[in-house]
Each structure stands twice: as C-alpha cells, then as structure tokens.
Amino acid sequence: MISRKTKYAINALIHLTKRKDEGPILISEIAEAESIPQKFLESILLDLKKAAILASKKGKGGGYYLLKDPKEVNLADVMRLFDGPIALLPCVSYLYYERCDECKDEETCGQRDVFLEVRNKTVEMLKKATLTEIIKREHKLSKEKK
Amino acid sequence: MISRKTKYAINALIHLTKRKDEGPILISEIAEAESIPQKFLESILLDLKKAAILASKKGKGGGYYLLKDPKEVNLADVMRLFDGPIALLPCVSYLYYERCDECKDEETCGQRDVFLEVRNKTVEMLKKATLTEIIKREHKLSKEKK
DNA sequence: ACTTAGTCTATCAACATAGTAGAGTATTGT
C-alpha cells in the first residue's frame, strides 16, 4: 500500500497541474481543496521542491507551482520519493538494491525471478502514468460515464 | 516491500515442497536450513496451518508438511496472508476494498484507473507463481548459468 | 510416564507513519 503522504503528494500535484496557468498557488488553497492537514502538506511540498518537481515563491502573491512539465512527472518518481523502492524485494530494486541475507545464489533464485518480473512490469506502468496522463484518463472516464 | 515474515514463509514453503516425500519436517530443521529464528518461524507455520496450506503432526516423528498441492499454492495467497492487500490503493483492492476519503468520484478517478491496472497485472503474475513454478524457475536458471 | 514437538500468550525494542506546534526567515506590496 502506498502511504497517505504519497497520496497527498499526488493529489497536490494534480491540483497544481490543473491550475498551472494561474501562477503560484497558496498552500492553504491546496490543503483545503484536497483536504490535507496544512502543516503536513507543507513538508510534502518542500520535499517535492527539493526534488526539483515544484518551485515556490515567497511573500504576497507567492505559493507553489510546477517546475517540471507535467508530462515529465510520473507516479514512479513520486512514489519513490516518499515511499522508497517500488520493488517488492530489495534484491530486484534497481535504485535501492540490497542483497537478500538468506539467499544463497541470487542468479538462480526462483523467487527473485518472479519478483523481478513484477517489478519491471509495475515500473513500466507507473512511468507511463504522468500527471498529464492521469488527468487525461479522468476526462475519458467522465465521458464514458455520461 | 514485502515483510520479512512473508519472505520467511515463502522460504519455508519451498523447503517443505522440496522435501514433501520425506514425511513431517521439524520446525528446527527448517529454521536452521533457512536461517529463520525458530520461535518466529513457529508462528509463521501456525498461520500457514490455519490457512489450510500446511498441516502438522505432534509427538516424536512429528513436524510440518504440505497439505495443499504445491501447484495450488501461489505467492499472491501467501503475501495476502501475511502482508494483507496486494493493491497499492485500498480502493482497487478486491478482497480488502475500502473507499478513499479524499476521492470525490471513484468512477472517474484517474489515479484509481492507473493503480487498478497495476494491481490486476501484479495479481496475475503472482497467481502464476506457484511453489512448483518457483522451483521450476530455479532449475531453469541453474541450467542457463552453466 | 516420559519425552518430544507443536501451540498459545505475553512482552519487547526498534522503527515508521501521520500529525502538531511554534519559532524563524525571506519577499513583496504599499
């Protein structure tokens, strides 16, 4: 399961994407609209800023805004930022690789083979899920519903 | 990431599958061979017994053995038993479904759509990964290595 | 009966998560 923090981050990013032509958006606006505790949201936005996904402006008329193109921001990156590795086993993670203690021979490990497959497929799908893509899907689902 | 408990469970199950024609296997044997703290392993095996995957025999010559056919035991079931839902969002879990608080309309939620896709693909792959399949892959990888 | 071996209950330290509080600092508009 992804953490609440990641979920908040995604919601905040989508909020910012939808309003990206309106200049900086107040933390308080995002907090209220997305029902996220404001103080908690602040730390999330700060992390996204450190990751160079968002930027902020201080003072009156300030707030947060997207730095990266929403086509370039995908769920795999956001999830890694807050929840760490996407892989289900440390030994199949590319970015957070760690050896399994119990495993005698990694190369011939049957479990590893399965989880490697799962990881690759998952990352592939999450990489495709950019902010733009998510909003696109939203529109598509709305139309189908009618 | 899957918990250590699940990893232990899988290793224990594979151990039992490989020795399934030798009658009941001692907890202590599994614990030593797979380097799992014995007391911790006991509770794991007990859970697997409650799930009707394993059975046990008490007294001298006792121990644990597979109840289900190793072709029928897959990683999805084992993971659910110890770590709960496989889905990354509660609202895309079939067995542990729960509504997202923040979500205004589930049917048109773009994020949900992505995570539903990920869940379905993951479960599909994990269901195929039976104990027999994992051992088969191990053999295949060993041959390729030579 | 005695031993072996599984079962049950309680407890523990370590860590992560979700959230709160408050002081501090930078920037902008007037």
Add this chain to the structure above:
DNA sequence: ACAATACTCTACTATGTTGATAGACTAAGT
C-alpha cells in the same frame, strides 16, 4: 521602511507495525 504574507526549519508526540524472545501449556508417540 515596514507590515503582512507565506514559505522554511526544528522538535516533538501519538499510534501502529515489525521482528524477535521467553515461558508456560498441551497433545501425541514409545
């Protein structure tokens, strides 16, 4: 210049989960 605005940083707390240990208890085989 300066007050208001709004982001930044540090510390703390409650709660829950994970991984592990200890000990008493119960059932079965010889």
